[in-house]
Amino acid sequence: MSEATEKRVRSRRLSGGGVKMVDVARLAGTSTQTVSRVLSRPELVADDTRKLVEQAIRELNYIPNSAARLLASSVSHIVAVIIPSLSATVYAQEVHHIVRVLEEHSFSVVIGHSDYSELREERLVQSFLERRPDGFILTGTQHTDLTRQLLRNSGVPVVETFDGDNAAMDMSVGFSNLEAGRKVAELFLSRGLTRIAYVGGRSDQDFRSNARFEGLQSRLAEAGLAPVARIELTLPMPAGDGVRGLDQVLAIDPLTQAIFFSADTLAISALLECNRRGMRVPEQLAICGFGNYDFADAIVPALTTVAVPFEQIGVLAANAILARLDGSVQGPSQTVVPLQLLRRGSA
Amino acid sequence: MSEATEKRVRSRRLSGGGVKMVDVARLAGTSTQTVSRVLSRPELVADDTRKLVEQAIRELNYIPNSAARLLASSVSHIVAVIIPSLSATVYAQEVHHIVRVLEEHSFSVVIGHSDYSELREERLVQSFLERRPDGFILTGTQHTDLTRQLLRNSGVPVVETFDGDNAAMDMSVGFSNLEAGRKVAELFLSRGLTRIAYVGGRSDQDFRSNARFEGLQSRLAEAGLAPVARIELTLPMPAGDGVRGLDQVLAIDPLTQAIFFSADTLAISALLECNRRGMRVPEQLAICGFGNYDFADAIVPALTTVAVPFEQIGVLAANAILARLDGSVQGPSQTVVPLQLLRRGSA
DNA sequence: TATTTTTGTGTTAGCGCTATCAAAAGGAGT
DNA sequence: ACTCCTTTTGATAGCGCTAACACAAAAATA
Numbered sequence: 054m055s056e057a058t059e060k061r062v063r064s065r066r067l068s069g070g071g072v073k074m075v076d077v078a079r080l081a082g083t084s085t086q087t088v089s090r091v092l093s094r095p096e097l098v099a100d101d102t103r104k105l106v107e108q109a110i111r112e113l114n115y116i117p118n119s120a121a122r123l124l125a126s127s128v129s130h131i132v133a134v135i136i137p138s139l140s141a142t143v144y145a146q147e148v149h150h151i152v153r154v155l156e157e158h159s160f161s162v163v164i165g166h167s168d169y170s171e172l173r174e175e176r177l178v179q180s181f182l183e184r185r186p187d188g189f190i191l192t193g194t195q196h197t198d199l200t201r202q203l204l205r206n207s208g209v210p211v212v213e214t215f216d217g218d219n220a221a222m223d224m225s226v227g228f229s230n231l232e233a234g235r236k237v238a239e240l241f242l243s244r245g246l247t248r249i250a251y252v253g254g255r256s257d258q259d260f261r262s263n264a265r266f267e268g269l270q271s272r273l274a275e276a277g278l279a280p281v282a283r284i285e286l287t288l289p290m291p292a293g294d295g296v297r298g299l300d301q302v303l304a305i306d307p308l309t310q311a312i313f314f315s316a317d318t319l320a321i322s323a324l325l326e327c328n329r330r331g332m333r334v335p336e337q338l339a340i341c342g343f344g345n346y347d348f349a350d351a352i353v354p355a356l357t358t359v360a361v362p363f364e365q366i367g368v369l370a371a372n373a374i375l376a377r378l379d380g381s382v383q384g385p386s387q388t389v390v391p392l393q394l395l396r397r398g399s400a
Numbered sequence: 401m402s403e404a405t406e407k408r409v410r411s412r413r414l415s416g417g418g419v420k421m422v423d424v425a426r427l428a429g430t431s432t433q434t435v436s437r438v439l440s441r442p443e444l445v446a447d448d449t450r451k452l453v454e455q456a457i458r459e460l461n462y463i464p465n466s467a468a469r470l471l472a473s474s475v476s477h478i479v480a481v482i483i484p485s486l487s488a489t490v491y492a493q494e495v496h497h498i499v500r501v502l503e504e505h506s507f508s509v510v511i512g513h514s515d516y517s518e519l520r521e522e523r524l525v526q527s528f529l530e531r532r533p534d535g536f537i538l539t540g541t542q543h544t545d546l547t548r549q550l551l552r553n554s555g556v557p558v559v560e561t562f563d564g565d566n567a568a569m570d571m572s573v574g575f576s577n578l579e580a581g582r583k584v585a586e587l588f589l590s591r592g593l594t595r596i597a598y599v600g601g602r603s604d605q606d607f608r609s610n611a612r613f614e615g616l617q618s619r620l621a622e623a624g625l626a627p628v629a630r631i632e633l634t635l636p637m638p639a640g641d642g643v644r645g646l647d648q649v650l651a652i653d654p655l656t657q658a659i660f661f662s663a664d665t666l667a668i669s670a671l672l673e674c675n676r677r678g679m680r681v682p683e684q685l686a687i688c689g690f691g692n693y694d695f696a697d698a699i700v701p702a703l704t705t706v707a708v709p710f711e712q713i714g715v716l717a718a719n720a721i722l723a724r725l726d727g728s729v730q731g732p733s734q735t736v737v738p739l740q741l742l743r744r745g746s747a
Numbered sequence: 748t749a750t751t752t753t754t755g756t757g758t759t760a761g762c763g764c765t766a767t768c769a770a771a772a773g774g775a776g777t
Numbered sequence: 778a779c780t781c782c783t784t785t786t787g788a789t790a791g792c793g794c795t796a797a798c799a800c801a802a803a804a805a806t807a
Contacts, residue, residue, distance in 0.1 A: 114549075114550070114553060116526065116529045116530055116550075116554075117530050118471070118530065118532060119467075119530040119531050119532075120466075120467040120468075120470040120471045120476070120531070120532065121467075121471055123467040124465070124467045124468055124471055129467070131510075138496065139486070139492050139493075139495055139496035139499065140492065140493060140496045142489065142492070145486050145487065145489070145492035146486075146487060148486055148511075149485065149486035149487045149513070152486065152511055152512070152513055153513060156512065156513065156524075159527065161510045161512075161527070161528070161531065162510060162511055163478075163508045163509060163510050163511075164495075164499055164509055164510075164511055165499070165503065165508075166496070166499055166500060166503065177503075179463070180506065180508070181508070182463045183463055183464050183465065183466040184466050184467070184508065185465060185466075185467065202461075203461070203463075206461065207463075291694075292694045292695060292698065293698075318694065321695060321698070322695065322698050325695070325698045325699060325700070326698075328700065329700065347638075347639045347665065348639060348668060348669065348672070348695060351639065351640075351668070351669050351672045351673075352672060352699075353672070353675065353676065
């Protein structure tokens with residue numbers, strides 16, 4: 054921001070409302086301390102005084118300054134949330150519920166996008182720490198050393214989400230991507246399918262997709278099989294990438310019998326493309342998605358997929374922060390939410 | 401938060417890092433003012449001094465306290481965004497781009513959900529004002545009187561989004577819902593369809609859907625027609641509501657020839673249901689959606705819909721705030737982004 | 748050389764609030 | 778009446794930073 058800007062901003066702000074606690078105190082005929090108490094611990098103030106103060110607050114349209122409060126009390130009532138991107142529905146869903154729960158407890162949520170980059174995440178953590186948040190909610194367990202160090206030093210409660218396979222820094226709320234992969238392998242095997250492919254995000258970007266692939270691979274290995282192809286798409290993956298993934302798989306092995314897509318959006322667009330091409334699903338090609346997306350059961354055939362309780366993850370993550378803050382829970386914790394394989398028409 | 405909580409939070413915070421600007425100044429052998437300058441206007445500091453200070457900052461892992469900065473300078477670098485809900489893709493998209501643009505200019509975004517309620521919006525505005533944001537981005541132009549008054553008093557730049565039909569408080573970035581409705585009516589009329597229904601949100605919740613309906617209705621009226629049905633669904637509307645809307649329309653008039661759905665999610669689930677029931681689209685029933693959702697052109701038949709540049713709205717809204725803050729733009733402004741009717745298979 | 752201007756840095760006084768302690772007022776017990 | 782508590786309120790001193798000015802040193806000008 055330019056020098057001129059700062060000036061302009063300040064003068065605007067000063068000219069605006071500008072009612073302070075002293076003004077309220079004066080009008081109510083009390084000290085600022087009493088006003089402060091009415092706001093934060095009204096039970097300590099006599100009823101008559103409290104009403105007087107509340108009246109003055111209303112009359113003056115007084116709005117407390119949270120910066121001054123934070124400075125004096127070191128409580129910000131802010132929770133910082135960093136996700137890869139809000140344009141992926143799963144994260145938007147998660148954040149929705151985080152915001153919902155935290156709003157009820159009068160915490161504000163600040164949001165940042167890591168864009169699937171640890172380095173961007175690090176920068177965000179650094180910048181968010183300036184606001185002295187009371188909690189951090191991150192995605193995944195992959196972070197730079199500096200990120201870890203900064204968070205540890207700050208002493209802020211941290212929840213890592215979406216990864217139930219790896220050790221967390223502090224608290225974690227996730228699901229087992231490994232298990233998801235194994236479940237899908239299990240399903241394909243039970244149908245006697247052997248030529249199985251995987252389509253997911255680039256392995257250097259999408260660590261949780263890697264775990265799903267590993268789960269798939271390990272279960273196949275136990276049956277003496279190996280995936281016929283693994284396609285890596287650059288993040289973020291628009292729905293249309295599903296068709297590209299499908300084509301790449303078929304280019305590698307035209308006789309592929311089953312594909313596990315790391316996201317329902319990909320699976321759905323691939324499935325619809327199969328319909329258009331007259332490729333029969335699941336007879337000719339079985340398709341399994343991940344996430345139980347909105348339209349997964351509306352299309353024909355309905356999409357077989359792994360249901361993940363993303364909303365629940367958001368709620369639990371928010372609650373984990375709250376529980377730590379009010380002291381009802383002390384140490385680290387790891388919560389793993391259950392997955393459900395939804396067997397429908399496509400596999 | 402309980403009394404015990406506050407104590408715990410404070411003691412945690414005090415024990416944490418706790419490096420302040422004086423510590424940096426001491427180590428660098430300068431005054432705090434010089435450190436402050438290195439952070440905010442490094443060009444004013446001699447190269448040697450600057451390096452010394454930067455070194456000290458790194459060595460101590462110093463992280464500035466934005467609350468103290470705000471208190472002293474009245475610039476928060478926060479923009480508050482209030483949307484109905486993050487679980488609706490359109491708003492998630494918008495917010496994604498708001499966050500993206502503002503992050504680049506080192507602004508933080510705090511998010512709140514109005515849940516389609518003016519009263520909740522009012523409460524959020526009140527609570528966000530405590531953080532002294534440098535800007536507000538709201539959804540729609542429908543607000544309580546107190547909301548307007550608070551915002552006006554605060555002097556903060558405000559952008560209202562998604563509504564290009566009504567007058568804005570300050571700045572606005574939206575599209576004409578009215579025009580959208582008229583465009584769709586035009587399309588149906590050009591196909592010779594006369595029995596036309598509308599499915600959207602409840603009229604006391606979804607004001608922008610109301611405008612779309614009015615557009616539809618007014619254009620039909622010009623042709624001497626009237627909608628055969630208007631279905632109002634309670635928000636938020638999950639995709640499955642599309643089928644309910646479809647059923648309600650057919651219950652009122654089984655001979656309905658065309659339906660305009662106020663959101664693609666509804667239209668898509670209705671269209672897929674028609675396929676399942678063997679109802680031919682568009683011959684038997686034409687369907688038009690709104691929003692050009694992800695899978696709109698992947699289904700069969702492809703969904704005819706109104707494309708709205710939601711991303712662009714996010715970008716423009718963020719830029720409007722930034723432009724106002726750096727003084728390059730002064731007064732109120734209204735930006736109306738263009739809509740595009742995408743004629744595809746379903747209508 | 749004397750004088751002005753520019754550049755770089757330090758000093759001081761808050762920003763608006765809360766923690767902490769002090770103290771006054773009222774009530775209960777002896 | 779007296780002490781001892783409880784309840785309620787106020788005075789004071791920061792929280793960590795920056796704006797505004799003051800001032801010294803260096804550079805430019807006369």
